[in-house]
Amino acid sequence: MLNLEFIREAGERIRPFVHRTPVVTSRTFDEAAGRRVFFKCENLQRAGAFKMRGATNKIRALSPEERARGVVAFSSGNHAQAVALASRDAGVRAVIVMPSDAPRTKLAATRGYGAEVVTYDRQLEDREEVARRVSEREGLSVVPPYDDYHVAAGQGTCALELFEEVPDLDALLTPCGGGGLFAGASVAAKALRPGVRCFPVESELSDDTRQSFIKGERVTIPPPATVADGMRTQTPGALTFPVLRANAEDVLTVSEDEIVETLRFLLFRLKILVEPTGAVAAAAALFGKLPPDVGRVGVVLSGGNVDPEALARFVAPTMA
Amino acid sequence: MLNLEFIREAGERIRPFVHRTPVVTSRTFDEAAGRRVFFKCENLQRAGAFKMRGATNKIRALSPEERARGVVAFSSGNHAQAVALASRDAGVRAVIVMPSDAPRTKLAATRGYGAEVVTYDRQLEDREEVARRVSEREGLSVVPPYDDYHVAAGQGTCALELFEEVPDLDALLTPCGGGGLFAGASVAAKALRPGVRCFPVESELSDDTRQSFIKGERVTIPPPATVADGMRTQTPGALTFPVLRANAEDVLTVSEDEIVETLRFLLFRLKILVEPTGAVAAAAALFGKLPPDVGRVGVVLSGGNVDPEALARFVAPTMA
Numbered sequence: 001m002l003n004l005e006f007i008r009e010a011g012e013r014i015r016p017f018v019h020r021t022p023v024v025t026s027r028t029f030d031e032a033a034g035r036r037v038f039f040k041c042e043n044l045q046r047a048g049a050f051k052m053r054g055a056t057n058k059i060r061a062l063s064p065e066e067r068a069r070g071v072v073a074f075s076s077g078n079h080a081q082a083v084a085l086a087s088r089d090a091g092v093r094a095v096i097v098m099p100s101d102a103p104r105t106k107l108a109a110t111r112g113y114g115a116e117v118v119t120y121d122r123q124l125e126d127r128e129e130v131a132r133r134v135s136e137r138e139g140l141s142v143v144p145p146y147d148d149y150h151v152a153a154g155q156g157t158c159a160l161e162l163f164e165e166v167p168d169l170d171a172l173l174t175p176c177g178g179g180g181l182f183a184g185a186s187v188a189a190k191a192l193r194p195g196v197r198c199f200p201v202e203s204e205l206s207d208d209t210r211q212s213f214i215k216g217e218r219v220t221i222p223p224p225a226t227v228a229d230g231m232r233t234q235t236p237g238a239l240t241f242p243v244l245r246a247n248a249e250d251v252l253t254v255s256e257d258e259i260v261e262t263l264r265f266l267l268f269r270l271k272i273l274v275e276p277t278g279a280v281a282a283a284a285a286l287f288g289k290l291p292p293d294v295g296r297v298g299v300v301l302s303g304g305n306v307d308p309e310a311l312a313r314f315v316a317p318t319m320a
Numbered sequence: 321m322l323n324l325e326f327i328r329e330a331g332e333r334i335r336p337f338v339h340r341t342p343v344v345t346s347r348t349f350d351e352a353a354g355r356r357v358f359f360k361c362e363n364l365q366r367a368g369a370f371k372m373r374g375a376t377n378k379i380r381a382l383s384p385e386e387r388a389r390g391v392v393a394f395s396s397g398n399h400a401q402a403v404a405l406a407s408r409d410a411g412v413r414a415v416i417v418m419p420s421d422a423p424r425t426k427l428a429a430t431r432g433y434g435a436e437v438v439t440y441d442r443q444l445e446d447r448e449e450v451a452r453r454v455s456e457r458e459g460l461s462v463v464p465p466y467d468d469y470h471v472a473a474g475q476g477t478c479a480l481e482l483f484e485e486v487p488d489l490d491a492l493l494t495p496c497g498g499g500g501l502f503a504g505a506s507v508a509a510k511a512l513r514p515g516v517r518c519f520p521v522e523s524e525l526s527d528d529t530r531q532s533f534i535k536g537e538r539v540t541i542p543p544p545a546t547v548a549d550g551m552r553t554q555t556p557g558a559l560t561f562p563v564l565r566a567n568a569e570d571v572l573t574v575s576e577d578e579i580v581e582t583l584r585f586l587l588f589r590l591k592i593l594v595e596p597t598g599a600v601a602a603a604a605a606l607f608g609k610l611p612p613d614v615g616r617v618g619v620v621l622s623g624g625n626v627d628p629e630a631l632a633r634f635v636a637p638t639m640a
Binding site for chain 1: 342
């Protein structure tokens, strides 16, 4: 079901509601990385992340009856904002289930987009359970963060655009949390350019996908403490993992320091703000995690939402 | 001498050596500013600022004999890096006279581009005097930071590009230190669109141009302590001021808080890094300093070079 046609349909469906983000290159980065890198800047996407694509596709694909009742989503971050904004665009009621300790800019942005926010205690409650209760009680359709073909297809549209602009890439790198972005993007990439080599990238501290890839089945890890807060999933998605197994050549990992150093490089040299999760794939390119024969690499900078407090820590010289 | 033809020649001369920077828009910024704003992103220029344009034009316009001997420049910041990089591009020796207390990233970047750095004590020595000594001793051509027609024409090329992309602007705003950028950009703008209204923008703490504009002659102020370090000139240029008098409708000023808040808005909402000086013109748009009947505004984001220490201060929540 997740094939090029389905992703192209998603692209048509969401086009009026998302940015076609720019593809940016930098001689400075290329020299440091030792290869030619093409950044797909989803940090410049509406609501600050690629999540806007999947949320819009899911919501726009609902039946008129479902849209009339509304949607519910559980997310600690960018998916929440995306569902809130995509719902407002579509005139659909949205309830977002967020942990009470989510970054306050993300809570505020979600409410700012007009969504109703229901908070829960991350230590005591299960977010999927909370969302399911809300969904059943009020007849709302769930917009899952990744484990859904419409959502994954929406995320994959960023790869459609990237390969349209730069058709001759040797490899595609995306950050990998639950795997929706990688699933959609790798299906699009392989369909448009069959020989392209696809690599999901994780934080070393959050390597549930790498462990699962090696073992050949979904592994669950304890809650990871990575700075890449969009990557704190504990196991790959049930729908996304088989796609990842089929399309990934390898699962790459980067250290926490490498993530922060890459964020700083992108900020101070390229002058663009990328959040830690968004910098993970770029870190793999910058710190030589790719096979040596990969020359031209597409890298998804997946988001740019950073709390001021966090950014102050990342850029302080003691972090260097 | 500073006319459209001269600026177009500059554009042809520098084209292979500078970026054609993007023009960026943001619904979020427009809503906050209450007008339609088109940002010319010179923070994404080579060496991180529009200064690369003027330096390249000046150096490329030298005679072969002058180029063989080399150039010297005095600057505490972006002009230094620009002259260093433009000289390296052209295979020309460069000596840069910088204050010993210049931001260390700027000292390092200048040396990194292959220039020889001569430091001086800002409290005890006059930088123009130091540069003149070096120039005379070694037969080097001076590349002035603003008070030179080739330099101002080079800076003005950013307005050529902006009006080519967005011809129907009502107004043009640029930051104003010595006035090279405003002189070049306003001449280009008025030639391409005679009715356009041009506004240089300063920090309130560094309003030598505003005072001069009101008085009708060049006024010198004490060293200003503004966070906009590219704007610490104490008097407008002798060549640039008459151009400014002819082309400026008014000189706008913004407070230090408005500058930092604008920097934060551009960083956290638009995801682009702009230095304080670079945010000054945007601050005038964001904080309602323009006449109410100005609808479509071009704003030059003049540079993006910020020290990590400084940025950590700007983004820390206590600055909010």
